[in-house]
Amino acid sequence: QSVLTQPPSASGTPGQRVTISCSGSSSNIGSNPVSWYQQLPGTAPKLLIYTDNQRPSGVPDRFSGSKSGTSVSLAISGLQSEDEADYYCASWDDSLNAVVFGGGTKLTVL
């Protein structure tokens, strides 16, 4: 059971906007920055969003992050077939003194 909770799956059609949620607690998301990772099949994870809503250079602005209290969301607009991947949220947990991940959300582009 993961410390951060994500829906196991999400789906959308090309061009649509999809949102993936990640909920935690005051010891992690509520007091620390969150990052998001995209993992394409058979590859290492790739940083998509850091410090809740910042995009590294090279990440399209179709990807955006937001935070409210102890929950965060990743939004993908203008969905494309190449966005089909697993998405993970992560944050530091002050009680566990550890980085904690969500269980991952498998995004399917229909």
Place this chain on the structure above:
Amino acid sequence: QVQLVQSGAEVKKPGSSVKVSCKASGGTFSSFPINWVRQAPGQGLEWMGRIIPILDIANYAQKFQGRVTITADKSTSTAYLELSSLRSEDTALYYCARTTSRSFDIWGQGTMVTVS
């Protein structure tokens, strides 16, 4: 641009140990924490611990305390993960990843460790 290149796949017997390496090239190694994250087949990501090479300080997830050792050799820009008392549940892909801005911005390609 920094790249992290990991050692090759390993097959180990239960009860033995494994040591995986992660060599940084193309940039500064010592200033940034290097983390180890594992992924069991078909499962999610799990943080194991990290080291700050310039300080030679490591900390570990409680789950792995006593079984894991993370070290770094600044002279060769290489970080190491050693996991002992291996069991079948340790079969996984092991990734190293650099921390900047409280996130993992650069990842190694992964090292498959099979315990059988």
